[in-house]
Amino acid sequence: MSRFVHPAGDRHAEVLPEDRPPHAPADLNVLDPAIWPRTSGRSDGAVTIGGVDVRDLVAEYGTPLYVVDEEDFRSRCRDYRAAFTDGEVHYAGKAFLCREVARWIMQEGLGLDVCSAGELAVALSVGFPPERITMHGNNKSLAELERAVEAGVGHVVVDSFEEIARLGFLADKHGRRPKVMIRVTVGVEAHTHEFIATAHDDQKFGLSLNSGAAAEAARRILALPQLELVGLHSHIGSQITDTAGFEVAASRLAKLLVQIKEEHGVVLPELDLGGGYGIAYVEGDETLDVKEIADSLREIVAKVARSADLPVPTLTVEPGRSIAGTAGVTLYEVGTIKDVEGLRTYVSVDGGMSDNIRTALYGADYTARLASRESDAEPMLSRLVGKHCESGDMVIRDLWLPGDLAPGDLIAVAATGAYCRSLANNYNYLPKPAVVAVKDGTSRVIVQRENEDDLLRGQL
Incomplete structure (x- = not known):
């Protein structure tokens, strides 16, 4: 088979888009610990996860295959629990939720955020304590x-x-007094893609x-004795890599806390x-x-509370991607080149x-490696694409793969633990892949x- 191999520094480098790296990695076999x-x-040359060879996983379970490193997932839960000993940590189930993951979250002592009756059903089906669950959603x-x-x-x-009225009616009907928070749109725009920025005013x-509107919501809730208003909620977006936006959000929320107090x-x-x-x-x-x-965040909340002459509120955070994302890898078999x-x-x-729509949806980037063996071949400028009838069906738009890549080789795409399985679909009637957990040299579906x-x- 003859294929164009594009080594780093080749005369064809000028065809690369300006926003893409012009040079291949020094070693295409290395797994960056920040990503994997x-x-x-x-x-023996093959990628292993949780002590399990990916070739064995594929032989037993097939491809495509979502692989979740249970120890990685659980250890990140423990990291958050240890860091927020004086606050609350609720895992954002929308990142990736199934019954087994709900058990992990429960066993590691975290709370859980759900956004639908379906997600709530998953949690309740494994005995997740309901008092540790928060119900989200813009149109419940x-x-x-x-x-x-109930x-x-x-x-x-x-x-x-509308939700305030519905909740008041239901609280009366069932003789319960639910704790309520107001989701406040604080006008902070996170530096992220438009589709995952969630705190500017012009969105749902x-x-x-x-x-x-937020202050009016507080008035309406406090006018209903069957509801207990306990706090304010804000979410400024996803894939955020600094805390500056949280400081602005907290400062603006503090003003509303003062207004409610006064x-x-x-x-x-x-x-x-x-x-x-x-x-x-x-x-x-x-x-x-x-x-x-x-x-x-602890310092931010304490500072804004002091400046507003308020007691320091209990802080809650809702990590999802940062627990599940790096724990997950997707395995594929190469078909055509x-x-x-x-x-x-x-x-x-x-x-x-069908198993990773994020690239098509909002231009997500990923890292991939030849997983079934190592290779010292020259790097080849590649586009990793799927088998669907869409030209936008790309897993990775631009990446370097070994020039001796062949049909039947296994490709591993890193950091697919969040939102890939959650957003999976059956386009072209492809069945959704299995999810396999690996730990200590063993695997299970x-x-x-x-x-x-x-x-x-x-x-x-």
Whole structure:
């Protein structure tokens, strides 16, 4: 097979987009510890995760395959729990949730954020303590709110005036007094993609601080004795790599806390600054250290409380990606390899936008490695693409792979533990991959692979 190989420094380098790295990594076999799971490495040339050879995983479970490093996931839970001993840590289930992950979260002592009745059902099915669950969502139905009230979830974060009325009615109906937080749109724009920035005024989440809607929400909740207003909530976006935005958000929330105290004589004891902490997807990506996050947010909240002459509220954070993201790797088998006009090589794998839509959705970047063996071949400028009938079906837009890559080789894509399985779909009727947990040299399925019966179920 003849393929165009594009070594670093080749005369064709000028065809690379300006925003892409012009040079290949020094060693295409190295696994950057900032990007790959904590237990990953190589043995006999092949990538191992949790002490398990990826070739053995593929032989037993097939491809595409989501692999989750259980020890990596759990150790990041422990890192957050140790860093926020004086606050609350709630795992954001939307990043990736299944029954086994809910058990891990429960066993490691974290709380859990859910955004739908379905996510709540997953948590309750494994006996997750409802008082450690927070219900989110911008359009909670009456049925979803009723399920939350009946279950006795610890907090409901209200996102609209309609929800306040619905929740008041349900609290009366069931004789419960749910704890409520107001999701406040604070007008802080995180430096991230438009689709994952969530605190500017012109978007669907929250009640605006600037317009007075958040203050009006407080009035309406406090007028309903069947609801207990305990705090304010803010989430400024995702994949955030500094805490400056949180300081601005906390300062603006403090003004509302003061207003509520002055207007109603009520001091709210809780402040939830959300999550969105970034992880490394490619070499050189900035990340936030968990202890630094905790120390910085603790100092921010204490400072704004002092300046507002308020007691320091209990701080809650909601990490999701920064717990699940790096713990996950997706394995694919190479199917076809195609040169296009000597510019790059298209490497097609047996998955794509059905198991990882983030690249197509908002231009996410990833790192991939030849996983079934090592190679000293010259680097080849590649585009890792899927098998779907969309030209935008790309897993990685630009990357370097060994020039001797061949059909049947295994490719591992790092940092796919968050949002890939959650956003998975059945485009072109591809079944969703299995999820396998690895730990201490053993593996087990925690989410089964779909089959044709699953694809046809429900059709008449």
